[in-house]
Amino acid sequence: MSAPTKTFKHVNYLWDDAKAAQLKGDEVALLLYRSNILGADLRITNYGGGNTSCKTMEKDPLTGKEVEVMWIKGSGGDIGTLTRSGLAGLYNDKLRSLENVYRGLEFEDEMVALFNHCIYDLDSKAPSIDTPLHGFLPFKHIDHLHPDAAIAIAASKDGEQITKDLFKGQISWVPWQRPGFDLGLQLKQSLADNPGIRGIMLGGHGLFTWGDTAYDCYINSLEVIDMASEYLEQNYGKTRPVFGGQILESLSPEKRKDQAAQLAPVLRGLASSYDRMVGHFTDDEKVLQFANSKDLERLAPLGTSCPDHFLRTKIRPLVLDLPKDADLSDKAAIKKQLEPYFQAYREMYAKYYNEHKRSNSPAMRDPNPVVIIWPGVGMFSFAKNKQTTRVASEFYINAINVMRGAEAISEYVALPLQEAFDIEYWLLEEAKLQRMPKEQPMSRKVALITGSAGGIGKAIADKLAAEGACVVITDIDEDRAAAANKTYKRDVSTYAKMDVTNPESIKVAFKKACLEFGGVDVIVNSAGLAISKSITDTSEQDYDLLMDVLTKGQFLVSQAGVDILRAQGLGGDIVNIVSKNALVSGPNNVVYGSAKAAQAHMSRLLAAELGPEKIRVNVVNPDAVIEGSKIWEGKWAEGRAKAYGVTVEELPAFYAKRTLLNEIIGTVDIANAVFAFTGGLLSKSTGNILNVDGGVAAAFVR
Structure with a gap:
């Protein structure tokens, strides 16, 4: 192993x-x-991908x-966010002794x-399928990572020879095989056949590296990945343009976002024919390089190579045959234009399922695309929540990087469809899905709330x-909106300045x-x-x-x-926060009360108009909510106190008391x-008013 260095060109030394x-x-x-700093660099491994381990001596x-x-x-x-509670701790001698009862590939599960x-x-997390891969290697610290650069070599037609030549025999090669006990035995054999390798x-699939200490392992991983990355860098464009060259020029950044924002709701509706999905958009330059290239038509249908990629992105993306500068003003017409592409994708997916399913395969899952590429504009992804769809987008960018690298040094090779299917519909993967907690009532929904930087x-x-929703915080005070947004975890919220009297601000x-x-x-x-004043004032x-x-x-x-x-x-929900004053005549309240009655x-009226489209419109009438309200900080409170003599x-x-x-x-x-x-229990109710006022008899609706 070469001497450790702290200077790397293609990865971050952290x-x-x-x-x-x-x-x-x-x-x-x-x-x-070590795991956390490795996972902090998406060039080293993707979210949830790869695995890390160490071996210690403990008292039985x-x-x-x-x-x-x-x-x-x-x-x-996920190694980037791994904590002690996310580890599995196993007797390594017992794990290795399972070789004595292993009955072969058909009994892997x-x-x-x-x-x-x-x-x-006894507080262990459930051991993963990768466990024997680490257990049969004797090293104290081991990294199994999914770096784009390494997978590009691993997913190329000449990958084995390139690995041998590039690393001068210091990295051995094990052909593709689904992770499991037998693959662990193959790693053991590869080490025996190639003593002294790093x-x-x-x-x-990916890369295994190791070391006697956590630091040695970390440095070894970074050095190998950096070498692979540099090799790719030297070969980009060497024999042919990247992805065969660009045949389309992207729109300007702002125009891309305008087009994406207009099309996203249409795509979301089409991608939600099976179940409602949350979207994500990116116009990352790597995406655009792929989307605008000559090779897009050839490479996109091949699918991804690394199992972690297509488990989250589906076997292939949907590529839109839509001009980048298309007029999107007529959403119904655009939807009609795109429906055949979605139907063709669903039929392709059903064919893929039916041709590769086993006698015990789980039922076919949602056949809609997860990743949608719009040449000249960018890439959308749709999944059950924001984190899942963002990660799917990141994974497909990983897949793009792999294809880019593999094509630069050799020829990209995707997994055979049967192998891909067997992983996607693996019974162990299905069991993992079935163990996931029940979704929350507002899961898959996006809520935009006006005036949401504080108070109600x-x-x-x-x-x-x-309750599981993604929320869009809006307020006329942008600083307050930004501060409110920071109170949520990643993938839960976004914010925007909004003046509700300004149509452009609302837009x-x-x-x-x-976009989010x-x-x-x-x-x-x-x-x-x-404002509380008499009519005179x-x-x-x-x-x-x-x-x-x-x-x-x-x-x-x-x-x-x-x-x-x-x-x-x-469908959807509009909920208007009105007031008890919409129903009750109070003193010094002529304009406020009238405006609330109009609301x-x-x-x-909107409930009657929008009901046939399953858009529900309901009202919540508060009364005297003083807590956290800016309304009550000034003259309104003084006016109401004066009106009531307190x-x-x-x-x-x-x-x-009233x-x-x-x-x-x-x-x-x-x-x-x-x-x-909005949580589902009143999904068949619209045009209602719900008073939340402690019981003001004068405000009873009926």
Whole structure:
């Protein structure tokens, strides 16, 4: 092995000596550290892909003797975010002894259940299918990674010879085989046949590297990947242009986003014929290089090579035959134009399933495409939630990188379709899917909430996000919206500045929703303000402001949202946060109350108009929600206190005492009401008003 270096051209060296020194003596902690920094670089491995392990000597709690324990990433984990709870700890001697009961390739699946008999750490994650691949190699620290550069070599027609020549015999080659117990035995044999090697290339699959320490293993992995990357770099364009050259020029970045935002809801609707999907869009330069190339037509149908790729992206993408600058103003016409492409894809997938299924194969899954390429514009992906669809997009970019590299040095070779099918419909993979927790009520839905940087709007966003929705935070104060957005985890939210009285501002916010999530399912009109004055004191400016923000704002946002809901064709919800004042005549409230009444009646009218399209429109009427509300920070509170002859400080208790339930209303109460309308239990209700006011008899609707 060559001397370690900290300078790499194609990968990031992230090892921090000071941090590692704090972990000295704890090999498992060092394993986790190494794993996390490897997973932080998508050129090294993709999300959820690959595996890492270490072996330690531990005291057997039953015998008191020292035994070798292998710690390895458990099933379904991701090395970039791996923690101790995500590891499986196994007696390595017991794992190796399973060779005595192994009955051959046709009995691979039964071995996975036997891994559980080798568990040392009773808090272990379920061992993954890769477990024996690490167990049969004697090294203390092992990395099994999926670097694009290595897979490009592994997925090329001349990959074995290239591996031998490039690494001068220091990396051996094991031909493609599905991961499992037998592959572990093959790695063991390859090491025996090639003593002193520093790694093993798995044909079409990935790379194994190792070291005596966590650091040695890390450096070995980086060096091998960097060598493979440099080899590819030197060969790009050497014998022919990358991907055969560009035959199409991309639109400008802003025009790409405009086109993508317009088309995304149509694609989302078409891709959701089996189940509702959440979208993602990228116009990464690597995607565009592939999408605009001469070789797109030849390479895209071949499918991917690495199993981790097509498990998330399906066997191949759908390529749109649509001009990059197509007029998308007539969404119904565009949908009609694209429907045949989706139908052809579904038929292709059904044919793939029927021609390769086994007698015990699980039922065919959703036949719609996951990845959709639009030459000149970019790439869309659709899956059950934002994280899954983003990761699918990243995986297909990995696949593009692999094809790009393989074509530069040799010829790209995809997995045979039967091999691909056997992995996609592997019974163990199906069992993993069946073990996944039940989806949340708002899963697969996207909610845009106006005025959601604080108060009622933020509480609504919090509730819907907690129930599984993706949320779009909008507010007239962009800084507040950005701050609110930071309170959510990645893949849950995005934000946009929105002035509900400005159609262009509204358009920009919905464009953001379409680019980030593919569209929108729930629109909550929560933005508002309040002015409490007598008719004598109310100015024309007060009147215009209230009517613009409350009534006109609700109309403009709903109008823009309906365009997207119609383009998707999936139905949807509009929930308008109105007020008890829409139903009750209160003092010094003439314009605010009138605007709220207009909001309520507009909701009824829209419910009648949009019902045939399965778009539900409902109203939540709060009363006196003082908590977190900017409305109550200024003159409104003073005005209401004056109207009722109490102090501002006495208002919450005053409002509670006048209700039948004697309750103070909080923002979470309003959020719960919105969830009641949108969470599925009231999917056959529209045109309703739900009062959340503690019980104000004068506000009873009937």
